[in-house]
Amino acid sequence: MSRSILVAAILxxxxxxxxxxxxxxxxxxxxxxxxxEAAQKRAPDLVEQSNKLFNKAHQEWQSKDLEExxxxxxxxxxxxxxxxxxTEQDQARAKIIEISHQLVQNNDDLLRAEKDLVVxxxxxxxxxxxxxxxxxxxxxxxxxxxxxxxxxxxxxxEQDRTQAQQKVSQAELALKTADTVDAIHNAKVEYGAxxxxxxxxxxxxKAASYAAAxxxxxxxxxxxxxxxxxxxxxxxxxxxxxxxxxxxDALSKDAASIPGVSVRLERRGEVQRLVIxxxxxxxxxxxxxxxxxGATLDQVARLIRxxxxxxxxxxxxxxxxxxxxxxxxxxxxxxxxxxxxxxxxGVEASRMMVSGQGANEPVNDNRTATGRKQNxxxxxxxxxx
Amino acid sequence: MRSLVRTVLxxxxxLIGTARAHASQEAADLKRQIETQQAGIVDxxxxxxxxxxxxxxxxxxxxxxxxxxxxxxxKWDHVRELIDRCxxxxxxxxxxxxxxxxxxQLSLKTAELKQTRERLQSTRASLEQAxxxxxxxxxxSK
Numbered sequence: 057m058s059r060s061i062l063v064a065a066i067l068x069x070x071x072x073x074x075x076x077x078x079x080x081x082x083x084x085x086x087x088x089x090x091x092x093e094a095a096q097k098r099a100p101d102l103v104e105q106s107n108k109l110f111n112k113a114h115q116e117w118q119s120k121d122l123e124e125x126x127x128x129x130x131x132x133x134x135x136x137x138x139x140x141x142x143t144e145q146d147q148a149r150a151k152i153i154e155i156s157h158q159l160v161q162n163n164d165d166l167l168r169a170e171k172d173l174v175v176x177x178x179x180x181x182x183x184x185x186x187x188x189x190x191x192x193x194x195x196x197x198x199x200x201x202x203x204x205x206x207x208x209x210x211x212x213x214e215q216d217r218t219q220a221q222q223k224v225s226q227a228e229l230a231l232k233t234a235d236t237v238d239a240i241h242n243a244k245v246e247y248g249a250x251x252x253x254x255x256x257x258x259x260x261x262k263a264a265s266y267a268a269a270x271x272x273x274x275x276x277x278x279x280x281x282x283x284x285x286x287x288x289x290x291x292x293x294x295x296x297x298x299x300x301x302x303x304x305d306a307l308s309k310d311a312a313s314i315p316g317v318s319v320r321l322e323r324r325g326e327v328q329r330l331v332i333x334x335x336x337x338x339x340x341x342x343x344x345x346x347x348x349x350g351a352t353l354d355q356v357a358r359l360i361r362x363x364x365x366x367x368x369x370x371x372x373x374x375x376x377x378x379x380x381x382x383x384x385x386x387x388x389x390x391x392x393x394x395x396x397x398x399x400x401x402g403v404e405a406s407r408m409m410v411s412g413q414g415a416n417e418p419v420n421d422n423r424t425a426t427g428r429k430q431n432x433x434x435x436x437x438x439x440x441x
Numbered sequence: 442m443r444s445l446v447r448t449v450l451x452x453x454x455x456l457i458g459t460a461r462a463h464a465s466q467e468a469a470d471l472k473r474q475i476e477t478q479q480a481g482i483v484d485x486x487x488x489x490x491x492x493x494x495x496x497x498x499x500x501x502x503x504x505x506x507x508x509x510x511x512x513x514x515x516k517w518d519h520v521r522e523l524i525d526r527c528x529x530x531x532x533x534x535x536x537x538x539x540x541x542x543x544x545x546q547l548s549l550k551t552a553e554l555k556q557t558r559e560r561l562q563s564t565r566a567s568l569e570q571a572x573x574x575x576x577x578x579x580x581x582s583k
Contacts, residue, residue, distance in 0.1 A: 127522060134529045141536035148543035155550040162557040169564040176571035183578040190582065 074120040079129035080113050086136050091143055098146055099139040106136035216266035223273035224257045230280035234287060238294075239280075242287030250279035304330070304440055307363050311438075314355045329369070330438040332356060333419065334394065335430055341378075343389040345397050353394070356436055357401030368408050369437040370395045375428035376415040388412025394434045468512070471520050475508050478527050485534050493541035494534045501530045 087110065096103045109132030116125035231250055234240075239247040253276030260269035311319040311332050322329045334356070337349045345353070360368055372387030372394075391410045399405055420427035482505075485498055508523035 127526075131526055131529060134526065134533050138529070138533045138536050141533065141540050144540045145536065145543055148540065148547050152543065152547050152550055155547070155554050159550065159554050159557060162554065162561055166557060166561045166564060169561060169568055173564055173568045173571060176568055176575055180571055180575050180578065183575060183582060187578060187582055 074117065074122055076117055077113075077122055077126040077129060079126045079133060080110075080117055083110055083113070083129045083133045083136070086133055086140075089140065091140055092136075094147075095136070095139040095143045098143045102135045102139040102142075106132040106139065108132075109135065213266070216270070217261075217264075220257075220261055220266035220269040220273065223270045223277070224254070224261055227254050227257060227273040227276035227280060230277045230284065234280045234284040237284055237287040237291035239283040239287035239291075242290040242294075243283040246279050246283035246286055250276050250283055253279055300440065303363065303365070304328075307359070307366070307438055310359055310362065314352065314359070316352060326441055328440055330440070332359075332436045332438075333433050334436060335433045337394065337434055338390055338432065341386060343386065343393050345393050350397075353397045354401060357398050357403050360398065360403045360407070360436070360438075363438065364407075366407075366438040366440055368403070369439060370398070370408050370410045370434065371437065372412040372434050373417060373419075373431060374415050375431040376418070376422040377428065380414050384412050384414035386412070387414050390434050394436070398436075464517075467517065468515070471508075471517065471524065472512055474524050475505055475512060475520075475527075478524070478531060479505050481531060485531065485538070488535070488538045489541070491541045491545055494537045497530065497534045497537065501527055501534065504530065 083106075087106075092103070109128045113125040113128035113132060116122070116128060227250070231247075231254055234243070234247055234250065253272050257269045257272035257276055260266075260272055308319065308321065308330055311317070311330060314332070317332055317334070320331050320333075322331055334349070334352060337345050339346060360366075370391045372389070372391035374383040374387045374390075376383070378386075388411065391412055395405075395408050395410045398408065415422070415431070418427075418431045419433070420430040422428050422431055479502075482498060482502060485494070485501075489495065489498065504523055504527050508520050508527065511519040511523060
């Protein structure tokens with residue numbers, strides 16, 4: 057039994073295949089490469105030789121001729137490896153050609169891009185210079201505008217100053233005009249306000265607040281004009297009175313200087329009379345002026361002509377001796393004689409009012425001769441208010 | 442008969458002599474081939490600037506050594522087989538050196554291409570920037 061088992065084992069071991077040589081396995085792996093097809097196209101002789109050697113090595117392995125199988129597999133490996141190397145060379149050369157083409161293309165593109173870049177940078181540089189030039193021109197224009205604005209401002213200020221000065225001057229002039237009518241007394245409120253406003257305008261002008269100074273000056277001018285308007289009638293009235301008074305005084309003084317005449321001033325209501333009594337013009341009941349009275353009448357006539365604004369009354373009076381109607385007629389005749397004498401001496405008739413008062417208004421006692429002599433008189437009166 | 446034997450003996454002797462001479466000449470020829478290939482290894486090493494086939498050269502050298510060994514044992518068939526294998530191996534080494542050289546050249550070209558592309562990209566970016574700047578300044582100057 058044991059002998060038969062031993063024989064069977066020996067037979068089985070004899071029938072079992074030998075282990076595959078390492079070189080054959082390596083060749084098999086190399087043949088499984090995806091590059092095999094390309095290698096067949098590139099080096100068909102080498103691949104064919106390798107195939108034959110592989111088949112031979114395989115058969116030798118199966119027939120347990122391991123050494124021969126190993127050698128043939130090794131040689132087939134070398135042949136196939138060489139075919140692969142040739143394929144790799146072709147692939148590398150193709151890639152090099154492709155990359156070279158790309159390089160040429162890239163270099164062309166690069167050259168164009170660099171040229172374009174140079175052009176673009178030159179244009180940018182030109183634009184920068186242009187912008188700088190424009191900027192400096194703008195700055196100069198801006199500076200010119202600013203200078204112009206400054207000059208205009210200065211001019212406006214000067215105009216404002218001049219206008220304000222003119223207004224202040226006008227206000228001062230108006231104030232001086234108001235002074236001419238004594239507004240400081242005749243229109244105290246308006247004049248005081250105008251004065252304050254002028255002072256304020258002057259201070260504002262000094263402080264270079266020309267607009268405010270102008271406004272204050274205008275107000276001052278208005279107030280001064282109001283003061284003038286308010287004071288003028290009062291002042292006129294006062295001046296008129298002063299003038300009249302002085303004329304009256306002058307008249308009185310001139311009248312008093314006539315020799316042999318004593319003047320008197322009478323007030324009858326609103327009317328005043330400067331009376332120049334002319335005695336000794338007539339003899340007894342005569343109505344003709346004595347020649348000796350010519351000098352006095354000359355001076356009276358000169359006085360009347362000197363003061364032409366005064367109305368003149370020529371009134372005759374008598375003493376009380378006789379009938380009143382006769383005395384009135386006598387006194388009127390004597391007054392008319394004096395009027396005629398004055399007319400002869402250049403006095404206008406229209407200025408003179410002639411009347412006879414008879415024995416009325418005696419100036420002395422009619423019981424004495426001296427008194428009666430003085431009552432027989434003609435009075436020339438200047439009338440005024 | 443005697444002359445015939447003599448003739449045969451002479452012919453046999455000549456044949457043996459010729460065979461020996463031929464074998465001796467072939468042995469020298471094989472040795473010369475081995476030495477030639479060994480001398481070629483130096484050239485192959487010099488060509489292998491990229492050290493791409495050092496293993497292959499080592500293998501070739503060992504096979505040539507083996508061929509010498511077999512030559513010394515007068516195993517001519519083995520020697521011839523080894524010489525054929527070494528020739529094939531040397532061819533393989535040359536082709537692989539070519540592959541290495543072409544790969545190096547390809548790497549250089551690839552690097553050059555990459556560099557050129559980067560330069561082109563940079564130049565185009567600069568150009569685009571300059572164009573934008575130019576357009577902006579043109580608009581501003583109007």
